[in-house]
Amino acid sequence: MGFADLGSLPYPWDTLGDVRATARAHPGGVVDLSIGTPVDPTPAVVRDALAAASDSHGYPQTHGTPALRDAVAGWFARRRGVPDVDPAAVLPTVGSKELVGLLPSLLRLGPGDVVVHPAVAYPTYDVGARLAGATPLATDDVDAWAGRDDVRLVWVNSPGNPTGEVSDVAHLRRVVEAARAIGAVVVSDECYAELPWGDAWVGEDGVSRVPSLLDPRVTGGSHEGLLVAYSLSKQSNVAGYRAAFVAGDPALVDRLLATRKHLGMIVPGPVQAAMAAALGDDAHVLAQREVYRRRRTALRGALETAGFVVDGSEAGLYLWARPAGRAGTGDRTGPQVGASSRDLAAWFARRGILVGPGEFYGSAGERHVRVALTAPDDSVADAVVRITSA
Numbered sequence: 001m002g003f004a005d006l007g008s009l010p011y012p013w014d015t016l017g018d019v020r021a022t023a024r025a026h027p028g029g030v031v032d033l034s035i036g037t038p039v040d041p042t043p044a045v046v047r048d049a050l051a052a053a054s055d056s057h058g059y060p061q062t063h064g065t066p067a068l069r070d071a072v073a074g075w076f077a078r079r080r081g082v083p084d085v086d087p088a089a090v091l092p093t094v095g096s097k098e099l100v101g102l103l104p105s106l107l108r109l110g111p112g113d114v115v116v117h118p119a120v121a122y123p124t125y126d127v128g129a130r131l132a133g134a135t136p137l138a139t140d141d142v143d144a145w146a147g148r149d150d151v152r153l154v155w156v157n158s159p160g161n162p163t164g165e166v167s168d169v170a171h172l173r174r175v176v177e178a179a180r181a182i183g184a185v186v187v188s189d190e191c192y193a194e195l196p197w198g199d200a201w202v203g204e205d206g207v208s209r210v211p212s213l214l215d216p217r218v219t220g221g222s223h224e225g226l227l228v229a230y231s232l233s234k235q236s237n238v239a240g241y242r243a244a245f246v247a248g249d250p251a252l253v254d255r256l257l258a259t260r261k262h263l264g265m266i267v268p269g270p271v272q273a274a275m276a277a278a279l280g281d282d283a284h285v286l287a288q289r290e291v292y293r294r295r296r297t298a299l300r301g302a303l304e305t306a307g308f309v310v311d312g313s314e315a316g317l318y319l320w321a322r323p324a325g326r327a328g329t330g331d332r333t334g335p336q337v338g339a340s341s342r343d344l345a346a347w348f349a350r351r352g353i354l355v356g357p358g359e360f361y362g363s364a365g366e367r368h369v370r371v372a373l374t375a376p377d378d379s380v381a382d383a384v385v386r387i388t389s390a
Contacts, residue, residue, distance in 0.1 A: 012123060016034075018346075019342075019345050019349045020349075022350060023349040023352050023353060023354050024352075026352025027352075028352050028386070029352060030352055030353075030354060031354070031375055031379045031380075031382055031383040031386070032375060032379075033299075033348075033353060033354060033373075033375055033383065034354040034355055034356050034370075034372060035374075036372035036374045037374060038233060038237040038238075038239050038374055039374055039375060040288065040291060041237065042237045042241075043236060043237065043281070043284035045284060046236055046277055046284075047274070049273045049276070049277035049278075050241075050273065050274040051270075052273065053269060053272075053273035053274070054270050056268065056269040056270050058269075059266070060267065060269035060272060061269075061272075062091075062257060062260050062261045062265070062266045063091060063257055064090060064091060064092040065272050065273070066087070067273075067276045068090075068245075068273075068275055068276045068279075069087035069088070069090040070087050071280050072085065072245055072247055072279060073085040073087045073247075075279040076214065078207075078282075079194070079207060079208060080190075080193065080208070080212045080214070080215070081209075081211070081212065081215055082214045082215055082216070083216075084214075084216065085248075088250060088253075089248060089249065089250040090246075090253070091245060091246050091256055091257055091260070092243075092245045092267040092272060092275065093229070093245055093246055093267065094242045094265060094266075095231060095233070095243070095244050096189065096191055096229050096231040096233075096244040098265070099229055100128055100189060101127060101131065102128060103128060103153070103187065104128050104129050104132035104134050105128070105131060105132040106255075106256055106259050107152070107153065107185065107255070109132045109134045109152050110133040110134060111133045111134070112134075112150060113132075113133075113134040113135070113150060113152040114134065114135050114136075114137050114145070114152065114153075115129035115132075115134050115137065115152065115153045115155070116136075116139065116145050116153070116154040116155060117136060117137070117154075117155040117157075118138070118155065118157050119138050119139055119140045119364045120160070120163055120364045120365045121155070121157060121160070121161070121362060122161045122162075122361065123360060123361065125155050126138070134152070134153075137151070138362055138364075142174055142175060142178050145178070146178040146181070147178075147181070147182065148182060149182055149183075151184045152184055152185065153184060153185050153186075153187065154186045155187055155188075156175060156186060156187070156189070157188070158172070158188065158189075158190065158193075158210065158211070159192040159193060159195070159196070159210060159314065159316040160312070160316070161191075161192065161316060161318065161361075162320055162358070162361050162365065162368075162370035163311065163312040163313070163320045164192075164312045164314050164316040164318055164319075165312040165314060166196070166198075166201055166210050166211075166314045166315050167211065168211060169217045169218055172188075172213055172218040173220075176213070176220075176225075179225065183225075184225070185225050185227065185252065186213060186225060186227070187213075187226075187227045187228070187229060187246075188212070188214075188226075190210070190229065191230055191231040191233070191234060191244075192234060192315055192317060193208055193210045193230070194208055194234070194235040194285050194289065195208075195235070195289055195315055195316050195317060196208045196209065196210050196314070197293065197296065197313070197314055197315055198315070200314075201314060206289075208315075212228060213227075213248075214226060214228050214247070223248045223249045224251075225249055226248045227247070227248040227249060227253075228248055229244065229246050230244060230245055231243070231244040232275060232278050232279070234317060235278075235288065236284065237288065238274065238278065241271050241274060241275075242267070242271070243275045245275070291377075292317065292373045294377070295377065295380045296373050298380055298381070298384050299319060299371060299373065299380060299383065299384065299387075301384075302383070302384040302387040303319060303321050303371065304324075305388045306388060307323055307324050307335055308321040308322065308324060309321065309324040317372055317373050318356075318373065319370070320358075320368055320370060320371075321368060321369055321370075321371055322344075322358075322367050322368045323335040323336060323337045323338075323339065323344070324337070335347050338367065340357075340359070340366060341357035341358035341359045341360075341365060341367060341369055342357050342359065344357070344358075344367075345357045345369055348369065351386040351387065352386060353383050353386060353387070355369045355370060355371050355372075356372070357369060357370075358370060
């Protein structure tokens with residue numbers, strides 16, 4: 001597959017027409033727990049910064065303003081346990097998805113190159129590899145690619161989408177060591193790092209303890225060959241701003257910067273100002289986390305009552321659910337054990353609820369659904385009633 005073939009590749013969510021129609025036919029209307037777009041207001045501190053920078057008559061800096069790059073470095077030190085990010089090795093991106101999809105091409109990968117990504121994963125990792133002409137390899141087993149000289153890029157996603165699983169320091173260090181031994185680049189998509197749930201991943205001070213790929217315990221003191229991608233969409237409800245960045249190895253960032261200058265891939269100036277404000281304000285992040293915690297508790301309880309078990313889901317915006325040990329024979333007895341993810345999505349749709357079929361994230365997700373926490377409180381309460389009364 002190349003860029004010319006992209007139009008023939010169906011977008012997964014566009015294939016849910018029948019499920020959407022079923023959900024919309026529910027007399028109570030639809031509760032959308034599928035894609036996971038933020039629904040809560042953008043914090044005032046962010047909107048005020050955007051408005052104050054709205055007289056943006058000149059071209060913005062592709063590299064990002066010094067204020068933004070300093071804010072990113074400060075955020076890494078304050079929130080992620082990474083004290084040594086060089087502000088010069090920070091680059092804003094137009095959301096994180098464009099970086100994920102285009103990075104193999106921006107790194108000049110092509111036929112004969114292998115891009116590793118998690119076995120259950122955001123589909124854009126796979127698409128990005130194929131668009132570059134490279135070969136995707138879906139695996140969580142480092143031994144499946146360690147020592148291979150055709151592996152050029154390794155994606156890490158922690159906390160994971162859709163599973164919510166968190167990679168510990170030991171696993172991340174093993175990935176880095178194996179990649180450095182073959183000269184591969186490692187990129188960690190850490191967009192959900194500010195949404196930890198388990199006690200192991202959040203400190204008493206509320207600061208996330210989810211390890212970053214750039215953590216000194218992982219890197220051995222060098223960012224060589226390593227990049228971290230991060231999006232503010234989740235932590236700050238700014239999905240509409242397309243506000244994200246990549247940081248890490250100065251040499252890799254310089255390569256990306258040079259190409260992005262040629263292509264005009266620039267984050268608008270007012271958005272850069274809003275990003276700096278968001279990264280400098282922790283209070284709104286903690287407040288939003290508590291909103292999601294409340295919704296998560298309610299939805300998880302409802303799913304378990306209805307006969308589901310939630311796997312992983314240690315962090316992030318989703319619950320990764322499958323039917324528990326009892327086999328249902330119909331809607332009144334609960335979800336069918338062993339049902340496909342499409343059938344499970346249809347089970348929810350008959351209750352007017354949209355969820356994401358696990359097959360969208362690879363064959364290893366065929367028996368799960370992804371349930372998003374991104375619906376207003378009243379809609380979540382409605383979904384709880386519909387699920388538990390099944």
